[in-house]
Amino acid sequence: MDQLEHHLLPVNGIDLSLYSAGPVTGRPVWLLHGFPECWHSWRQQIAPLAAAGYRVLIPEMRGYGQSSAPRDPAAYDVITLCADIQAAMDLLDQHEVCVVGHDWGAPIAWHLALLEPARVKAVVGMAVPFGGRPKQPAIEIMRQLYAERFHYILHFQEPGVAEAEMDADLPRTLRMMMHNTSAAVPRDHFLQEKPAGAGLFDGMQDPGTLPDWCDPNAFAQYLKTFEGRGFYGALNWYRNFERNWQRTEALAERQIEQPALFLLGDMDPVGTLEAYTLKQMPKRIAQLEQHVLKDCGHWIQNEQAGQVNQLLLDFLSRHYA
Template sequence: MDAIEQHLLPVNGIHLNVHVAGPADGQPVWLLHGFPECWHSWRAQIPALAAAGYRVFVPEMRGYGASDAPPAVEDYDLPTLCGDIRAAMDAFGQQRVAVVGHDWGALVAWHLALLDEARVTTLATLSVPYAGRPKRPATEILAAAFAERFNYILYFQQPGVAEAELDADIERSLRLFFRDPGDEDPFLQDKPAGARLFDAQPTPEQLPAWCSHEDLDFYIRAFAGRGFRGALNWYRNFERNWQLNESLAGRQVLQPTLFLVGEHDPVARLEAYTLKRMTEVVPRLEMHWLDCGHWIQNERPQAVNERLLDFLDRHYPA
């Protein structure tokens, strides 16, 4: 990988760790990671985008890695998370950008496109779809649907509960998260509501082909010493996000938008209704299904790079 600059920016009340690569005069492309990852999840995209002439900006999101992790749950709502990235764009003097997001980073990307339409001219999201503001908060919908069964989002709601499980052995937790699509997925297990995420799950001895021991070490370091609390706090703002985003009800994402999703991604099963409705809210949508699971940019890096570079070349040339 080519040389990467590291900037620890004072923005929006925190310090945000941003990695930067590519020619200084290249068009800016932001890569936003999800849960439970770090900037290293874009390791295959950074050199490809930089070689194509783009200036690539890869933050460790609030609560992750070397970025600050405030303790309060309300410090992780979507307007605040978007505010981190918008303030960082201001710090770099950027008036026109492309934003790419995966998982929770996709949700931030969707909302950046709505909140900063003049600056975010091109959008690409991976794994997590968007079909507008729901009629009720997601946690309220899930609580009704999973009254007596386990649901990981509901499990993550109470501060301290999921942390106690995940922080007990960070490497084991990450090995269980980063599994191949054919393995039993803890997010989709049918078990009682009082269960824990990884109950009765053996620790995988082998890492998936897309995650080397060196790669795993990057993720371990991102959580070492601080645990998963900041990352889990993102999940504890569903109701707050719904309330704060009332002004977005009925709004469309009007930017050219690329959406990539894995055929074996559990999120695709959980968000099947949203996927069907996307074109109603995202009229300039291009969607591609890839033969992989949730960790799409790592499982299928070449396919993701080809589609992303082609899309950017047509809508946001370097």
């Protein structure tokens, strides 16, 4: 971590904060974080990848940390988010890359593979599977299923509502979200039975401590990501399901043809929520390798860093040497 470089790249109308490590001549591996995380969520992958000779690139995604965070929710659709990374690759003159994404970073990785079949030579998704473009925007399905019940994604839709709760106490918010869906607390408390209109943290208690996979130094980096700005940029990612659906029409029939690796924790609630998508994945990804990691929740690259690193390096050695 002492060898990290940092730059602000002017790309796609924003400044993209980018950390990098490893030999400059190494094959590029992009690590895309999710919500509510930060570049530092890849802390346990950076050194092993760099030691293996890869050029590791870890952006703070649009809306996070030192990267720009436009106020307009429409500035966060999946095609625009992909364009940030594509423009950075262009600026760095990268013609062959591997893209790795966790949580919200996974859909960006999957779509980059669709958009850039010549440049993206291999793709890795963690926690969030790829099942192709749905027949209707996912948010419409959620509204039908959860008309009378709370759903955190529906709660995130109205700008300002979730921000007021989450920004009021940043350390508390991050502790609650880190403990939620960890292996020790596998049930998704943000989908617990409560009425529509309830607050995000209703029925939950602040654990007051950090999960085992996040030490105080790492937690300080997470806090730094949201201090002074809050969560509005990160939450805007959730406000584009309809726009994403509209903007991906041209990709609807495409398959991911590149070698692909998917990793999921056996105690990650996403596995249950996305059961149908998991079944569809082999139909949408031509060269798919999948692994379910035991005793692992949602925060896979930290909860089971050793297994993740072993599987990732093995995959890269076979498909991106």
